[in-house]
Amino acid sequence: MAPRKHKRTLNIYFDTDYTIIGVDGSLRPGARKLFNNLIQSGDHIFIWSGNGIRWKDLDRHKLSHFVTECLEKPLANFQSATEEIPKNSKPDLVIDDNLEIVAALGGVWVNRYYFPNLEDNELDIVGEIIEEVKSRGISLNPRYRKTPIF
Template sequence: MGLKIFFDVDYTILAVDNSLRPGTRDTFEKLISDGHDVYIWSGVGLRNAEIRHHDLEDLVSGVYRKPIQNYVAGLLEFDVPHWPDFVIDDYPEIVETFGGVVCQPYYFRSASDDEMERIYGIISEFAETGESAQVGYRAATNGRPPTQE
């Protein structure tokens, strides 16, 4: 079953200088090819300009504002039309709510950063088995409401 996978922006896919984390495009392409959908959200607001700037628009199914507290209620408040099945963020709390990966923060441009490959591995394992023992993986503490899409 395809997952709706939500990526944070700052320090998850973008460094302080707004450069794109190595492997981001490749990882998005692989996830989509595996049957998943990739979404972008940010606590700062809508980041369409950055997604366009890095030429990721063709891979991203939606760009949303991310709740920074009361995450589940925030989906409705910020018009996020999908339940996030899997969240990748450098900030643990939202990951612990929906389940996903707390990633190593990407602050500074680094050609040798291989976190995206590791994230892809965890997502693949989760998609297959429903869990992962790898560092950074968090199971959801807030189950998907049965009535929500």
């Protein structure tokens, strides 16, 4: 049997607060490395937030050049809210500290990042899960929630 083909280039939507940025505005360890790796693989990074459009925060951390678009994140009715997004830009995976949106749209749930912590390796794990999903179509890591496209 031929191996199943999986989509190789993904639109990956990152939440902002407590996913990549802490309470004090600091950047979560591994964020730059993960963004760089995703771009190298041809993926597209979208940043959304329930707290507005976050280019300023991305500029401050010199991450803007990695990012395709910043959007307003829906806080409820996730499925219908993302229907408005053009087909080519729709989220394939969402990365968020809120399990509800990850469960609704598919992606990776992360532990909340509040305070600077150099030991935090959550985004390395996110990178591993994304790789796994891209090569096998699934991850058995409990942080992963299946996306309709896979």
